[in-house]
Each structure stands twice: as C-alpha cells, then as structure tokens.
Amino acid sequence: MAEVVYDEASRVYPGNPPVRAVDKLSLNIVDGEFLVLVGPSGSGKSTALRMLAGLEDVNEGRILIGGRDVTNVPPKNRDIAMVFQSYALYPHMTVAENMGFALKLRGVNKSEIAAKVKEAAGLLDLEKYLDRKPKALSGGQRQRVAMGRAIVREPSVFLMDEPLSNLDAKLRVETRANIAELQARLGTTTVYVTHDQVEAMTMGHRVAVLKDGILQQCDTPRTLYDKPANVFVAGFMGSPAMNLMQLPLADGGVQLGETVVPLPRDVQSEAGSEGLKEVTFGVRPENLLLGSQGIPVTVDLVEELGADSFIHGHGPNGERLVIRTDARVQLTQGTTVRATVQDGDHVHVFNPNTGERLKSSGAVAADAGLAATDVAGVASLTKE
Numbered sequence: 001m002a003e004v005v006y007d008e009a010s011r012v013y014p015g016n017p018p019v020r021a022v023d024k025l026s027l028n029i030v031d032g033e034f035l036v037l038v039g040p041s042g043s044g045k046s047t048a049l050r051m052l053a054g055l056e057d058v059n060e061g062r063i064l065i066g067g068r069d070v071t072n073v074p075p076k077n078r079d080i081a082m083v084f085q086s087y088a089l090y091p092h093m094t095v096a097e098n099m100g101f102a103l104k105l106r107g108v109n110k111s112e113i114a115a116k117v118k119e120a121a122g123l124l125d126l127e128k129y130l131d132r133k134p135k136a137l138s139g140g141q142r143q144r145v146a147m148g149r150a151i152v153r154e155p156s157v158f159l160m161d162e163p164l165s166n167l168d169a170k171l172r173v174e175t176r177a178n179i180a181e182l183q184a185r186l187g188t189t190t191v192y193v194t195h196d197q198v199e200a201m202t203m204g205h206r207v208a209v210l211k212d213g214i215l216q217q218c219d220t221p222r223t224l225y226d227k228p229a230n231v232f233v234a235g236f237m238g239s240p241a242m243n244l245m246q247l248p249l250a251d252g253g254v255q256l257g258e259t260v261v262p263l264p265r266d267v268q269s270e271a272g273s274e275g276l277k278e279v280t281f282g283v284r285p286e287n288l289l290l291g292s293q294g295i296p297v298t299v300d301l302v303e304e305l306g307a308d309s310f311i312h313g314h315g316p317n318g319e320r321l322v323i324r325t326d327a328r329v330q331l332t333q334g335t336t337v338r339a340t341v342q343d344g345d346h347v348h349v350f351n352p353n354t355g356e357r358l359k360s361s362g363a364v365a366a367d368a369g370l371a372a373t374d375v376a377g378v379a380s381l382t383k384e
C-alpha cells in the first residue's frame with residue numbers, strides 16, 4: 001500500500017503549439033484513498049493516469065509512489081495494476097489463466113497462483129466461471145475478470161481508466177458499488193478515471209476535477225458540490241447542472257428581472273470590495289422552491305422522473321432555469337410559476353471576470369461529518 005504524489009507533473013506533446021495535456025499537476029493521494037479524476041473529454045485524465053503508470057513520459061515535475069520517485073522507473077517496476085476500459089483479456093486463456101497470468105510471469109508457483117486466483121474469484125463472484133474463455137462471458141463478468149487480474153497482483157496502487165464504460169446503465173450502477181466496496185475492503189490506494197460526474201461523486205473519497213490539463217479543485221464530493229471553487233466546477237458537478245447566469249448587483253442582492261434575489265451580507269460586501277457591478281450567480285435546481293412569489297419562470301418543459309420532476313423554463317430576460325420539485329406537477333408549456341431560493345445561503349456567487357467563487361458564498365458545508373470518509377488524513381489534506 002502506498003501514497004501517491006504528483007509534484008507539478010506535466011505532459012507536453014510536441015507540436016505547434018505544443019499540447020500541455022497535463023499541466024503542472026500537484027496532488028497528494030493518501031494511502032488507502034479512492035481518488036477519482038474527472039473532467040470532460042480531452043481534459044487530460046487518461047494522460048495523468050498513464051503518467052502514473054509509466055506509460056507516458058513526465059516532461060516536467062515528478063511522480064512518487066510510496067515515497068519513491070518513480071518518474072523514470074519503467075511500468076513493471078512501479079508496483080501498480082491497471083484496469084482499462086477495454087479490459088484487454090487474453091481470448092485464448094480461461095478466466096483463471098487470465099487472472100493468474102501476471103503471477104505466472106513472475107514465476108510464482110502453481111499452487112500459490114491457484115490459491116490467489118480462487119480468493120479473488122470469491123471476492124468477485126467469479127468462482128463458477130474460472131474455466132470459461134472470455135468470449136463466453138457477459139460484459140459485466142469480463143469487467144470483473146479484469147478487476148480480478150489486478151487484484152491477484154496485490155499491487156500498492158490500482159489504476160482504473162473508465163472501467164465501467166462498456167456496461168449498460170443498470171450494471172454500471174451495480175458494478176460501481178461493488179468496486180467501491182471492494183476497494184474499501186482491500187484498502188488499496190486507487191486512482192480512478194471517469195468523465196461521469198455521478199460516478200465520481202458516488203465512488204471517490206475525494207474527486208479531482210480537470211479541465212484542459214489543469215486541476216480545478218480536489219475535494220470531498222460534498223465540498224465540491226457545496227463549495228465549487230469556480231464556475232467550471234459549479235457547472236460540471238451536479239445533474240441537472242447548476243443554474244448559472246450573469247446578473248447585476250442590486251441593493252441587498254442580485255437583480256433578476258423585477259426581483260431582487262437576496263445575497264448573504266458577507267457575499268455582498270465581498271463583491272463590493274472587489275469592485276464588482278455584476279456577478280455570475282448560481283443556484284442548484286433543488287434549491288429553487290416553487291411558491292406564490294419570487295422569480296417568474298415560464299415553463300418550457302417538465303421532465304417527470306417518478307420520484308421528482310424537473311421543470312425547465314426561462315426567467316424574465318430569457319435566463320434558462322431548471323427547478324427540481326418532488327411534487328407531481330401538472331404544468332403546461334407557457335405557464336408561469338414563481339420560485340424563491342431556499343433559505344440558508346444556497347446561492348453560489350462567482351467573480352464574472354475570473355470565474356472564481358467569492359469565498360464567502362456557497363452552501364454551508366457539513367464539514368464536521370466529512371472525517372467519516374474513513375481514510376486517515378483525507379480530512380486534513382482537503383484543508384490545504
């Protein structure tokens with residue numbers, strides 16, 4: 001088991017201009033942590049993971065595993081195991097042979113290999129399939145074989161690059177819970193890449209958000225959600241996305257049509273001291289409450305999801321707004337409803353020039369409860 005450190009690590013692809021696929025990435029991943037790298041396509045997630053695996057050069061900075069500088073160490077000497085999106089199983093080998101192959105290469109004796117494979121198969125519910133070839137398995141079973149192959153090696157770090165993307169929606173949800181549970185049981189430091197923010201939020205002890213190769217924020221899922229560091233993170237984490245709009249400051253809040261949406265006093269004074277005339281204002285769909293007063297929202301579409309509904313509409317100046325409600329609303333297109341922001345500082349305010357969150361804004365995070373991420377050191381790390 002080991003801690004992983006990215007120390008201002010960059011990967012620059014030659015070209016004109018050169019592509020900084022990963023740009024001065026600094027991250028401390030503590031021993032036993034499940035860290036998720038998330039970001040849109042092309043943000044540098046796979047590159048960052050491959051740098052850790054040794055499959056990609058590190059052009060600037062360093063990478064450490066368990067305190068050892070591995071920047072120039074070949075992949076096979078890094079004590080890591082990687083699970084790819086494609087699984088890359090050997091088609092001519094049985095499940096058991098696939099799982100034991102790395103140990104065989106290492107010269108481990110047959111009985112020991114068999115014991116390790118049996119143990120991993122037990123963890124992954126694969127005992128029945130050990131003699132089958134991959135082509136006789138379902139997608140979910142193949143995925144588990146790929147996991148098994150990583151587990152038997154007992155590496156100090158697991159690396160996973162979108163390991164669930166070949167599975168259908170239902171199996172993805174099941175498998176993501178299984179992987180999280182397995183990781184907790186084994187306690188192996190894990191770096192997991194996904195572009196799916198729901199996967200990131202549900203699986204990670206902490207989530208690192210990348211955009212254009214640059215780390216935007218690394219925090220617990222709750223802190224990312226409650227106090228996104230900038231407009232990008234605010235819009236990326238959460239589904240449906242946070243409502244974000246540019247609004248002028250008014251006495252006591254921001255002006256949305258005829259309505260003044262109140263802002264907490266500290267946020268108002270922070271905006272004032274930064275000399276702002278307008279701000280990027282954000283409110284999550286679940287923090288807009290339907291009522292008899294407040295912002296007029298003209299309904300464009302209602303999505304009913306069973307337990308709750310999403311009202312998609314627009315404000316007085318065409319601001320696009322989504323409201324989440326648990327009521328079974330019957331609203332026709334063109335109806336106007338009214339919404340207020342839930343009490344308790346559920347507004348997010350950003351500097352429109354830099355995109356950075358005004359420090360005093362954001363929902364009050366239940367920070368006290370976060371130590372329960374059962375990884376020693378995570379809580380203190382997030383305070384950096």
Ligand SMILES: Nc1ncnc2c1ncn2[C@@H]1O[C@H](COP(=O)(O)OP(=O)(O)OP(=O)(O)O)[C@@H](O)[C@H]1O
Pocket residue numbers: 013019021039040041042043044045046047048195
């Ligand atoms: N061999 C290469 N030469 C030049 N540029 C590359 C090379 N490989 C990747 N890139 C660029 O580096 C950036 C990061 O790519 P990367 O594969 O890490 O993204 P990603 O976040 O994993 O995306 P996805 O979600 O689509 O898998 C992209 O802009 C990509 O075009």
Ligand SMILES: [Mg+2]
Pocket residue numbers: 045046047
């Ligand atoms: Mg990728």
